[in-house]
Amino acid sequence: MLTPPIPADEPRRLQSLHSLGVLDTPPERRFDRITRVATAAFRVPIALVSLVDHDRQWFKSCVGLDVTQTDRSISFCGHAILSDDLLIVPDALDDPRFADNPLVVGEPRIRFYAGCPLSGPEGRKLGTLCIIDREPRSFDAESVALLRELGSWVEEELASIGLERALASLREQAEMLDRASESIVIRDLDARIVYFNAGAEAMYGWPVDEALGAVTHDLFATVFPEPLAGIEEALYRDGRWDGELRHTTRAGDEIVVLSRWSLQTAADGRPKAVLEISSDVTARLRAEEELRRSEELYRSVIAAMSEGVIVQDAEGIVTACNQSAERILGYGAERLLGRSPADPRWGAVREDGSPLPVEEHSAFQTLRTGDPVRGVVLGVRRPDGELRWLSASSEPIVRSGESRPYAVVTSFEDVTEQREVARMKDEFVSVVSHELRTPLTSIRGALRLLEGGAVGDLDEKAQRLLEIAGSNSDRLLRLINDILDIERLESGQVSVDRRPADALELVRLAVDAIQPIAERAGVTLRSDVEPVALVVDADRIVQTLTNLLGNAIKFSDPGGEVVVEVRGGAEGAVVRVVDRGRGIPAAKLESIFDRFQQVDASDSRQKGGTGLGLAICRSIVAQHGGRIWAESVAGVGSTFTFTLPAAEMQAVTPASIAGAGRATAAPTVAVCSAEPRTIDALAPVLERRGYRVLGMSSIAEVATVTATEQLQVVLLDLDGEGAVADDLPAGAAIDGVPVVMFTRSGLPHEGGEGSAVVSLDTGAVDTEFLGDVLQRALRAHAPVRRVLVVEDDPDLAAIIVETFQRHGVETHHAPTTRDAVQLSHEVAPDLVVLDLVLPDGDGFWVVDWLRRQDRLHLVPLVVYTAKDLSDEERERLRLGQTVFLTKGRVSPEEFERHVIELLGHITPPRAEAA
Amino acid sequence: MSRRRVLIVDDEDDIREVAQMSLELVGGWEATTAGSGDECVARAAGDAPDVILLDVMMPGLSGPETLARLRDGRDTVGIPVIFLTAKAQSSETRLLSELDVAGVIAKPFDPMTLHEDVSAILGWSP
CATH class of the missing domain: 3.30.450.20 (PAS domain)
Structure with a gap:
């Protein structure tokens, strides 16, 4: 048996067959009637329309067989499609190609076969129309012609299938064109519309039947970007043209379209029509234009x-x-x-x-x-x-x-010029300040010397004149200070230095400062303050409070009361200063905060004010982000209120309020005076400096107390009725406790070298001076102090050492942690000043070492470092009384004051001292 | 102990006089004066006072310039100096106190307590 050879054009043949789309479709009458005619005409039992696929033959129509397909390898038709001629096999058993074919030796037992090859639309042989008999037969020329005729008939039917399919596909394409949102218009060479899709209907508004036949350029009132002749020339030359056109729709709207024209040509290459595909870009152009305009606007704004x-x-x-x-x-x-x-x-x-x-x-x-x-x-x-x-x-x-x-x-x-102006203003303020103060220095100095009796006693009238001159020079000085103050505040040159502070402390400072004035005016000060944690410039807020309290006192009658009140809330603090004075007229409640705007023009003279106090208060409160205002009822009194907004409500611990930290065990001072008012005046000042105060009325009382209390120093009043100190020699001590004697007379006491008699004005206590006096007294009675300075910077170390030596303190210097340990061991210091960054380790290590030493684990410590320490780090560094001072934040004077004060507070246990 | 000896330096005659009277009459000290930085340098070398009260703004040698001369001098290098200044701005005072001085006293000073202020700065017993 010979397997049918594969034709030379097999791939194209198969493509042609598959493109017909007829394989595996149901039987159709148009082919079945041909096979029925064939069986009848040739009197054969079997007739087939067989299509030869890749590895099978499939029967589109089939008479006399039950199968719809067989293998191509055993097919007769596979042979028949190799030639244009009919394949005639009169007796298969005689043909070596088919003699042992299973279709011959088995069912359907083919003996005779005649097949006419079928050409598809492209001329490829797709299969056959064949007739089969189970008996050998001869096939004459007339039969050949008839079979060929029937074959042509099948070919025609196959061709019409192809046409139908092409038509269906065209219809689909047309629908797609219609569905396109673009306008698709085909016009002939005279510009008459021959096709108008649904997109064009939507875009222009004309229904297709109105548009067909119209001249496009007239219908759309086309405005061309260049003469039409030029466009057409390009179209004919290049076969295409695109550009922007202006059209008018049926509704009269002008639209801008982006149009693409292409020239359609006939088979002979002659132009026959123009396809115009256009999209409406009006909205896009408008948006672009708007964007361009807004960009232009921004650009010109930024440029301007x-x-x-x-x-x-x-x-x-x-x-x-x-x-x-x-x-x-x-x-x-x-x-x-x-x-x-x-x-x-x-x-x-x-x-x-x-x-x-x-x-x-x-x-x-x-x-x-x-x-x-x-x-x-x-x-x-x-x-x-x-x-x-x-x-x-x-x-x-x-x-x-x-x-x-x-x-x-x-x-x-x-801001170069602004900075220059600010600098010049700063300089001006500085010069004015200097120029005005210089003559005042002489005037006030001379007056004070006269008034103080330094050159002898004066008669009453002269004394009175001096008082007038003195109080007015004081007023002039206040005026200068206030003017400079407000200039700097309002020019924003003074930045508020915010630190944690407690309202209680601030009010106490202000009340202390103003107390003497209140007393002279016979006005009672009362404070009702909640402890509110604030983050403010303490000096400035105290200044504000002092100003407000001073005003309230000035306008109160003797016997009156002034109340300062602080309330805390989520919003921050509300501070009120309430008086029962004559009140402020409603019309002036606002203007009193302006410069030189007193309620009564005579006030400045009578009350000694500068007329700037409230303006300064307003500036300070404003710089803190707060508000200040006054309320008043005539004859009943006035209330000045200001708010301080809560800064970040940070947890303010007592230690951070104290700033530098305060010695834990407060040294005790006994104030001994026959005058209770003297004790009342000194106690708050001393308490503020960290001392515990015990009031005593006689030396006998002091002597009893020393038995139970560990006193560090006694302040003894030399004046007053029944002078308490009559029986005590100057410079003495009571039970080993040093005594500082003071006089309120304002004159230096006759006292020899080393006598501890000082002059104190209890009406206005000089806090600094009193502190120094106490420290000197403490030092004088303490054994030699030893301080260890651990600091690697030689210059700084030299300064610190010199500071201590000036105060008569034995000082040792350790530039490294090793030296620190060595010297601590050798000298057992009473105080350690410690830098944290050292060349061979850090201060934490030194503290750890000190903590393990029996003699040193409670040694007072001053941590003096450039580092800002966290709470945790501070905890790690704590030994005995521990003070943290930050380099650069603390001035040399402050450092000295803190350290010497700490040293003054350190009292070695009595047993050791003895 | 012998009386404290002070040199007051100020270009203002009146201020010199007031300060001198203050320290002599109230403080019981011995005060001499100089009207300029140059005079101060010359006088200080010879007198070797216990402290020099030095005005900051003076024509000719200013206070800080005078201070520098004093520190350059073999006989004056160790004499404590306290600035007297009418400059009231805290920034200025701070700058001054950072120089090699024992302290700064603001003008107008109180003549009744000037000697105490000086003593407090220098740690002298009053």
Whole structure:
């Protein structure tokens, strides 16, 4: 048996067969009637329309067989499609190609076969129309012609299937064109419309039947971007043209379309029609135009701004800038663009003149944190080397949904002139201050000397005149101070120095300061204060309170009462100063806070005010972000209220309120005076300096107390009735407790060297002076003190050592932790001053070591470091009485005062001292 | 102990006189005066006072310049100096106190307590 060979054009033949889409479709009458005609005409039992597929033959029509397909390898038709001629097999058993074919030796036992090859629309042989008999037969020429005729009939039917399919596909395409939102118009060469899709109907408004036959350019009132002749020339030359056209719709709206024209040609290449596909871009153009206009607006706004504006990308490279930026920086855009602010050519400096690190640039801060940064002041060099000062603010630019900025906009203004003006004003204030104070120094000095009796006694009238001159020179000085104060406050040159403070402490300071004035005026001061933790400039708030209290006292009658009241809330603190004075007319409640606006013009003379106190108060409160106002009922009294907003409500511990920290065990001072008022005047001053105060009325009482109380010093009043100190020699001690004797007479006492008699004005106690006196007394009676200074900076160490030596303290210096340990061991210091950063280790280690030593684990410690310590670190460093002082925050004087005070408080146990 | 010896330096005659009277009459000290920085330097070397009260703003040598001269001098290097200043701004006072001085006293000073102020700064017993 011979397997049918594969034709040379097999791939194309199969493609042609499959594209007909007829395989595996149901039987159709148009083919079945041909096979029925064939069986009848040739009197054969079997007739087939067989299509030869890749590895089978499939029967589109079949008479006399039960199967619909057989293998191609055993097929007769596979042979028949190899030639244009009919394949005639008169007796299969005689043909070596088929003699042992299973279809011959088995069912359907083929003996005769005649097959006419069938050509598809493209001329490929797709299969056969064949007739089969189970008997051998001869096949004459007439039969051949008939079978060929029937074969042609099948071919025609196959062709019509192809046409139908092409038609269906065209119909689909047409529907797609219609569904397209673009307008698709086909016009002939005279511009008459021959096709108008649904998109065109929608776009222009004409129904297809009205549009067909109309001249496109007339119908749409087309406005061409160039003469039509030129467009057509391009169309005929290139076969296509595209451009923007203006059309008018049926409703009269003008639209802009983007139109693409292509020339359709006939088979002979001659143009026959023009396809115009257009899309409506009116809305898009309008949006673009709006965008362009708004961009133009922003661009001109930014260009017109007097502030410089630069835009930088995520790396900090300048990508855009405005003209002001060029003007201020002195560089053209071409030199700014692409430059980074990190560029060393800027020579950027901080306000103090030190080089500005790149990460402090506002733009870089914003890029790093994603947050806006405002008011960074920096100096930059212009190309000519001139330094200009800028105040810069940066805003991040972030894409929605992202957190990191992809760019940053920095706006800046040139504040060079402003700084110069501020500097000149500062200088002016300084000069005025000096020039006015200098003559006052002489005037007040001379008056005070006369008044104080330094050059002899004066008669009453002269004394009175001196008082007048003295009080007016005081007033002039207050006026100068207030004017300078308010100038600086209102020019914003004085920044408030906010630190944690407690309302109780602030009110106490103010009350202490004003108490003598209240007493002279016969006015009672009462305070009703809740302990509110504040973060404020303590000096300024005390100044405000003192001013308000002073006013309240001035306008109170003798026997009256002034109340200061503090209430805390979520919002912060509310402070009230209430008097029962004559009141303020409603019309003046606002204006009294203005400069020189007293209720009564004569007040300044009668009451000694400067007319600036309330203006200063208002400035201070405003700088703290608070508000101040007055309420009053005539004849009943006035209430001045100010608020202090809660700063970050940080936990304020008593230790941080005390600032430098206070010795834990307060040394006890006995104040001994026959005058209870003297004790009342001194007690608050001493308590504020960290002493515990015991009031005594006689030396006998002191002597009894020393048995039970550990007194550190006795303050003894030499004046008063029944002078308590009559029987005590100057410079003595009571039971080993040093005694400081004082006199209220204001005159220096006759006293030999070493006598501890001081002059105290109990009406206005000089706190500093009293503190010094007590410390000297304590030191004089204490054994030699030894201080160990652990500090690696030789200059600083020398200063500290000198400070101690000036106070008569034995001082040892350790520049390393090793030396610190060695010296601690050898000298057993009474106090250690400790720097934390040392060349061979840190101060924490030294503290750990000291803590393990029996003799030293409670040694008082002053931690003097440049480091800001956390609460945890402070806890780790605590030994005995421990004070933390920050280098740079604490002036040398403050350092000295704190340390000497601490040293004064240290009293060795009595047993050891003895 | 012998009487404290003070040199007062100020270009204002009146202030010199008031300060001198204050320290002599009230403090019981011995006070001499100089009207300029140059005079101060010359006088200090010879007199070797216990302390110099030095005005800050003076024509010719200013206070800080005078201070520098004193510190350069072999005989004057160790004499404690206290500035007297009418400059009231705390920033100025702070700057002054950072120089090599024992302290700063603000003008107008109180002549009745000037000697105590000086003593307190220097740790002298009153």
